Amino acid sequence: KAGVTQTPRYLIKTRGQQVTLSCSPISGHRSVSWYQQTPGQGLQFLFEYFSETQRNKGNFPGRFSGRQFSNSRSEMNVSTLELGDSALYLCASSLASALYNEQFFGPGTRLTVL
Amino acid sequence: QKEVEQNSGPLSVPEGAIASLNCTYSDRGSQSFFWYRQYSGKSPELIMSIYSNGDKEDGRFTAQLNKASQYVSLLIRDSQPSDSATYLCAVNNGNQFYFGTGTSLTVIP
Numbered sequence: 001k002a003g004v005t006q007t008p009r010y011l012i013k014t015r016g017q018q019v020t021l022s023c024s025p026i027s028g029h030r031s032v033s034w035y036q037q038t039p040g041q042g043l044q045f046l047f048e049y050f051s052e053t054q055r056n057k058g059n060f061p062g063r064f065s066g067r068q069f070s071n072s073r074s075e076m077n078v079s080t081l082e083l084g085d086s087a088l089y090l091c092a093s094s095l096a097s098a099l100y101n102e103q104f105f106g107p108g109t110r111l112t113v114l
Numbered sequence: 115q116k117e118v119e120q121n122s123g124p125l126s127v128p129e130g131a132i133a134s135l136n137c138t139y140s141d142r143g144s145q146s147f148f149w150y151r152q153y154s155g156k157s158p159e160l161i162m163s164i165y166s167n168g169d170k171e172d173g174r175f176t177a178q179l180n181k182a183s184q185y186v187s188l189l190i191r192d193s194q195p196s197d198s199a200t201y202l203c204a205v206n207n208g209n210q211f212y213f214g215t216g217t218s219l220t221v222i223p
Contacts, residue, residue: 033211043202043213056210087181090157100146100165105157 002027004093004106012112018079021109025072025093031055032074033103034066037088049074050097078111086113115140118205120214128222133190135217137203140184144195147179149188150202152216158202193221 005024013019025032034046045058049068067078072093079086088110092103120137127133135149146165150158162177163187164170170177176189186205190197200216 035211035213042215043204045211045213048210063178087135100163102163103148105159107157 004091004104005078005110006089006091006106009107009110010110010112012083012114014114015081015083017081018077019077019081019111021075021076021089021091021111023076023091023093023106025091026104027076029093029095029104030072031094031097031101032068033073033094034074035090035092036060037090037108038086043090046076048097055097078109081113083113086111116205116214117141117207117212118214119218120201120203122215123218124129124220125217126220126222129193129195131193131221132220133193133197133221135201135203135219136214137186137205137214138184139162139186139203139212141205141207141212142181144181144184144205146206147186148204148206149175149177149186150204150213151197152193152200152202154199157221161201176182181193189214190219193219195221195223197221 007022014088018024031050033048042047048056059094068074090108094103149161152158165181166175175193178187202216203214
């Protein structure tokens, strides 16, 4: 069974630009969660999507948004990029709600903002 | 106060010893608790999940949960050099996940 895939793996952008990251969950998984990982803050929850609906949201500004498609694939968008947005962005999929189900992480997208 | 706190380490144990990793959380309404392992340059992978007070064993790993003390721990018995990694504690309060910053473990051959 294929694992969680994320594209692109690496991205370099400049301040003020916007970026879209993509995540394809494991086949049959309906929940996709997004995380930001930085050396100083660790792993921080961005949001969770389940059946095309945002179920939960972390404490990030509105510049961070996402969506989920009918095939469970998810995209995350960051607008008006700031230097502090440089991070590893991870998505994780689970069968149903991530609350009581094992999450499988993708390899991540390394975003660098110059 | 952070939602989830872990001792950042580094924690060093000799091969074959027991490694003990600890985590405290602030939200008494937290419902599910997880331990992840993350090797350098890799994504986190789930080791254990625990939802009720007490111990849960899986092979060389034992997770312990004490909701009254808001404390979760992970014991690794017969530690192996391949266990050298950063261990992340994660807590879900019903709305979102909170991760600790991780404890770096080194198992010395």
